[in-house]
């Protein structure tokens with residue numbers, strides 16, 4: 209039946225209320241006051257954003273007023289969230305902190321919230337009934353989650369078998385189950401949740417059922433495995449969670465189109481550790497030049513922050529894809545997984561010129577003309593940017609395929625934990641393809657990022673700094689200012705520079721090598737005007753100080769970005785502050 213006008217209006221009003229409830233001032237003090245006051249009461253909207261809708265983009269979020277960079281837009285607790293399979297025995301299912309065998313677990317909080325320390329902690333606790341699939345860091349967390357987990361436990365026990373038999377994704381069905389449990393809990397008014405529930409309270413699961421499913425355009429092979437899994441899964445559901453198979457499949461499609469990865473909230477890595485359904489955050493559309501980003505926090509919370517000043521009426525967007533990917537690949541991936549054709553400012557042909565990075569990320573150099581800066585790009589119709597030569601799409605593809613295969617061989621060595629052979633293979637790849645690919649080609653940028661990791665593993669920090677600089681130069685062209693990943697990369701660069709500075713002082717590395725490899729090429733990514741000729745390799749103290757100055761500058765740069773991307777009180781900001789004051793003293 210076609211949806212009536214008033215029903216649509218009601219849904220929009222409910223979502224608008226959800227967005228408003230998720231909005232807060234971004235001031236930690238206010239949040240703490242509300243929390244400390246025991247209020248689970250919802251903070252009212254500051255009128256910062258509103259829900260809009262259009263035919264081309266569906267529902268989306270717009271700024272109601274001018275917003276500064278570094279503003280909290282939403283702070284939402286997932287309607288439901290789960291850990292990825294390989295993280296299940298590594299993290300607490302309730303607060304997401306890493307499991308430890310120590311007797312004192314700190315619940316680090318990565319999102320401008322209070323830092324809570326559990327009072328009664330024990331060594332990691334396993335649910336005895338669902339065979340190594342549910343772990344907690346403390347009795348507090350275990351008892352807080354017990355009312356919820358008791359409902360799902362029996363199905364969880366059988367879930368690995370059910371999903372494996374159908375070739376379906378375990379995390380997808382575990383999340384689906386978690387949503388059904390939340391839905392049941394919300395249906396049952398007498399249900400009493402455990403203590404220490406997160407703040408704000410989880411978004412009502414009903415909102416999940418109103419998200420887009422894109423069922424008609426889902427990949428048929430994926431859909432077939434989900435359908436097969438749903439049939440078996442339905443048989444395992446207790447009566448209180450029962451749902452028709454077709455609705456289980458529709459819910460799986462909604463999860464597939466709208467779930468968000470949860471990044472390690474302890475801030476130790478940038479790895480995805482879980483995934484969840486955040487219906488307010490899911491109202492944000494995608495742009496390859498996003499003006500907002502997410503910060504994952506403990507207890508399945510997500511914070512959305514502005515990365516730059518936003519005008520009143522401007523749409524708030526995040527990125528659904530890796531921004532280092534060439535335009536056509538990004539568009540293909542978005543079409544396949546999110547079911548739309550990206551026409552954002554970065555993808556728009558009118559905005560792509562010789563000097564923009566989207567002409568360069570998959571460009572091959574022109575073999576016909578002598579100019580070193582001439583190239584063919586798919587986004588510029590494969591025509592040489594200097595001479596008239598044109599290559600075909602097939603020729604471009606053939607070159608790219610060969611380069612990709614050489615790059616992937618090197619990456620396989622890295623994955624197999626052979627950093628020395630990987631670095632050698634990457635060096636050969638770079639030498640071979642330097643005359644073929646554009647210097648900003650995404651394979652070169654990825655290669656240098658992995659080479660930096662290999663060099664760190666081999667304790668060759670001078671080379672690691674050089675590789676890191678290549679990545680930072682490139683990244684600055686394709687990510688927005690204050691992009692969290694860029695800030696984190698600057699942090700790693702600072703750490704490596706600091707080690708090199710110390711190694712110079714301790715006479716562990718040759719001064720000349722450092723002058724030639726680091727100080728001579730520092731000026732393009734730093735504000736310090738350094739010049740190799742300014743440094744006498746014989747003057748060890750001066751060289752060490754110059755490298756440590758670069759480290760300090762890198763920490764400061766990282767800190768400025770992190771203040772915007774994560775917020776002042778975030779543990780990552782506190783970390784950079786600490787490094788800066790330590791280096792200054």
Ligand SMILES: C[S@@+](CC[C@H](N)C(=O)[O-])C[C@H]1O[C@@H](n2cnc3c(N)ncnc32)[C@H](O)[C@@H]1O
Pocket residue numbers: 264265266267268419420422465466490491492493494495546547548549550551552
């Ligand atoms: C997480 S939802 C965002 C909210 C969604 N627009 C809605 O109406 O519910 C993701 C979906 O929004 C749509 N979408 C997101 N970004 C878009 C964009 N830049 N252009 C067109 N559609 C977009 C796609 O249908 C995508 O699968």
